[in-house]
Each structure stands twice: as C-alpha cells, then as structure tokens.
Amino acid sequence: MRALTVRPGTSGSVEVTDVPEPAAADGHLLVDGLAVGVCGTDKEIASGDYGWAPPGEDRLVLGHESLGRVREAPDGSGFSPGDLVVGVVRRPDPVPCGACAHGQFDMCRNGRYTERGIKALDGYASERWTVEPGYAVKLDPRLADVGMLLEPTTVVAKAWDEVEHIGRRSWFEPHRVLVTGAGPIGLLAALLGVQRGLDVHVLDQVGDGPKPELVRDLGATYHSDGLDAALRAAGEPDVVIEATGVAPLVVGAMSATAPYGIVCLTGVSSRGRTVKLDAGGVNRDLVLENDVVFGSVNANLHHYELGAEALAKADVDWLQRLVSRRVPVERFAEAFEAQPEDVKVILTLAQ
Structure with missing residues (x-):
C-alpha cells in the first residue's frame, strides 16, 4: 500500500x-x-x-x-x-x-x-x-471533511483547560481574550474562546485574505496593526493565547494583561532571536498583579475528548x-x- x-x-x-x-x-x-x-x-x-x-x-x-x-x-x-x-x-x-x-x-x-x-x-x-x-x-459524522482538525484543536483545548485550572486559584471570571496569530492554532483558539462566551480579539500581520473574514465570522474582532494598537482598541485582556512564537509578541504578551492575567504560550520560538526586555518591569508586573505565564504543548486523551466536543459544536x-x-x-x-x-x-x- x-x-x-x-x-x-x-x-x-x-x-x-x-x-x-x-x-x-x-x-x-x-x-x-x-x-x-x-x-x-x-x-x-x-x-x-x-x-x-x-x-x-x-x-x-x-x-x-x-x-x-x-x-x-x-x-x-x-x-x-x-x-x-x-x-x-x-x-x-x-x-x-x-x-x-x-x-x-x-x-x-x-x-x-x-x-x-x-x-x-x-x-x-x-x-x-x-x-x-x-x-x-x-468523531461526529458531520466532521467527515474536517476531522483532521482535531489534533490541532486538542492543542488549544489543553491550553484553555489549563487556563481555567490556573484561574481557579482565586475568583476568575474572564471577559476578554487576545489570541496572537491567525494560523490554524490561533483560529481554533479563538473558536474555543467564542464558545466560552468571551470577547475574543485576534492579532495577525495580514490585512486581507481569508483570515480577517474567518475571525469576523466567528463573532470575534480582527487586528493587524500590531500589539500596541490592538491593546488600545480592545483594552487589556484577561487571557492571552500566544500562537506565533514570535519573540517580541511573546515578551509583549507577558505585560499586556489585566491584573490576574493569564498568558498561555503555544507557539515555539526559534533559538538565537534576541529582543530588548525590561526584565525588572516584567517581573514587577507579574508579581504585583498575580499574573501567570505558562507554556503548553501536545495533549492527552482528555484534551482529545474536549477537542472532539468543541468541533462537534462548531x-x-x-x-x-x-x-x-x-x-x-x-x-x-x-x-x-x-x-x-x-x-x-x-x-x-x-x-
């Protein structure tokens, strides 16, 4: 064969x-x-x-x-x-x-x-x-043409599951989420955010093509003028799902959240890329605002089940x-x- x-x-x-x-x-x-x-x-x-x-x-x-x-x-x-x-x-x-x-x-x-x-x-x-x-x-039989999306969906199902576990350290009622990157992982992360009833904003670098329309048709908001402009337009997010691995966005996301903000890093960065970083300022924000930054990769059987449920509802x-x-x-x-x-x-x- x-x-x-x-x-x-x-x-x-x-x-x-x-x-x-x-x-x-x-x-x-x-x-x-x-x-x-x-x-x-x-x-x-x-x-x-x-x-x-x-x-x-x-x-x-x-x-x-x-x-x-x-x-x-x-x-x-x-x-x-x-x-x-x-x-x-x-x-x-x-x-x-x-x-x-x-x-x-x-x-x-x-x-x-x-x-x-x-x-x-x-x-x-x-x-x-x-x-x-x-x-x-x-899988739901309706997914016969798109079921191969389950594996990438499990990545963000795990990310959201862990965000919610971490949030339960204290009272946690997020309202706004920023997803950086509108590739498959970012778009699926936005889908799961919309399914949770959140105000979802997606940041990418392209201004046309299929991505902006896909985001808008989810009921989310698309941004393409950079992180600072997105934050000015949307306000501070309670949750960031970072799906690019682009070093400046990774660093920027760490200081972009509202107090008690949670940043999940799913994008894998290349080694050797350097950016200027006010390490003291980032540390001060994380500590004084009880923020969390964590990385997430792969998925276990529970996340496959969560992903299959999310696709069945989509x-x-x-x-x-x-x-x-x-x-x-x-x-x-x-x-x-x-x-x-x-x-x-x-x-x-x-x-």
Whole structure:
C-alpha cells in the first residue's frame, strides 16, 4: 500500500513509497486513511531537522494530524465499521514516569515518550493504519471533511483547560481574550474562546485574505496593526493565547494583561532571536498583579475528548473554510510549499 515516508535527518527524502499492509494486531482497529493535515512539525521533519524512525527502520511514515474511517473493529472495542476516527499522537514512555503513569503523557517528565508520525512510531499518512481503541477518538459524522482538525484543536483545548485550572486559584471570571496569530492554532483558539462566551480579539500581520473574514465570522474582532494598537482598541485582556512564537509578541504578551492575567504560550520560538526586555518591569508586573505565564504543548486523551466536543459544536461550514487546499498525497510537495492564502493544507489519502 502507499504511504508518505521520510528518512529522518535527511533533507529531501520525503516520497510516496510502498509499505507493507499493517499487521493484524489483537484488539486493534483497522482504519482506512482519509486525510492528514500538514503542519510546521511535518515541514521540520521533511527538512531533516527533526524526527526519528521506528527502531530498526530507516524510514518513518509521516502524518500525525489524522483522519480515517474504521474498516474492522474488534467486539467490545466501542467502535464499529464506518466510524469516523482520529488516532492519538503521543504514547506514554515505557518506564513510565509519574505523569505518564497517570495518563498525562503530554506532561512526560523524562522525554522517553513516542509519537506517531514524529518520534519512533509510524504515522497515519498511509492508505490503511491500525490503532489501539484506547488511543482512537470517535468523531461526529458531520466532521467527515474536517476531522483532521482535531489534533490541532486538542492543542488549544489543553491550553484553555489549563487556563481555567490556573484561574481557579482565586475568583476568575474572564471577559476578554487576545489570541496572537491567525494560523490554524490561533483560529481554533479563538473558536474555543467564542464558545466560552468571551470577547475574543485576534492579532495577525495580514490585512486581507481569508483570515480577517474567518475571525469576523466567528463573532470575534480582527487586528493587524500590531500589539500596541490592538491593546488600545480592545483594552487589556484577561487571557492571552500566544500562537506565533514570535519573540517580541511573546515578551509583549507577558505585560499586556489585566491584573490576574493569564498568558498561555503555544507557539515555539526559534533559538538565537534576541529582543530588548525590561526584565525588572516584567517581573514587577507579574508579581504585583498575580499574573501567570505558562507554556503548553501536545495533549492527552482528555484534551482529545474536549477537542472532539468543541468541533462537534462548531459551524462545519466555518471549519471547512479553514482548509485552504486539499492536495492528493502523490503531489505532497505542493502541500509543503506555503501559499499566501493558506490557512490549513491537508493531504488526501484515498485513491
């Protein structure tokens, strides 16, 4: 069968190859692959900067933002043929550390976790794949065209879940949220903010194209004139979800909130970028206003469930507009080249 594979550490090694049919495994689901999303991590792996092949192999099947339809399901699994499913990405480490032992493998302490399509486990960019029922998430059938958005949605579902946990240190009734970045993560973070009834503001650098309209159609407010202008127009946010990793925005967000503000950093910054920082002023604001800044990455099963619930409640037409291009897997190179109007690009797997 066909699969999109790469030789990790070797730039330019991505290709569609023939791989063995997935081996039958007791208790596993057999799934027909429908599509996978393409994100920055996939591009890093394709560039040779990241990724690990399974033990004993020299190639890795790509694809962690999955979507498939169950072909075979064992009795008692909770799944049936025809169910729309997404496979969880991360698996707990074999030790396991305390967090992994408690099902919180997104918080792995020793780094020995594995990840499908990324680290030591083949991914989902193949015509068929298998997955343990305990690491599969059933989706609303209405999401058949957009279910590959679940994995990025889990990232922001976790972010919001942690914001709310932190907020419960004291009375917490947020009103205004600022999302920096209007890529898939930022737009999905805005969606979950709107679903919470908050006054959502989204900051990005482009003034036209699909992003401003997508934000406005959520009932949120779009800004493109920089952080200071956005703050003057919107007022101090109670919550910031930072989804760019752009160093000046990261630093600016730390001092942008109202008292008792919470900043969640989801964007990954490049090393070596320096900015001027009044460290004393930032520290003073954080301490005197009881502010919190924290980082968040990956997701566990609870966050997949939260993400699936959020997508099921969303306007499917709006979700479909997040998908800018649907590229057949044979033309994968087109999907790895960014286009000006792109929001989310996916690879279709079915022939």
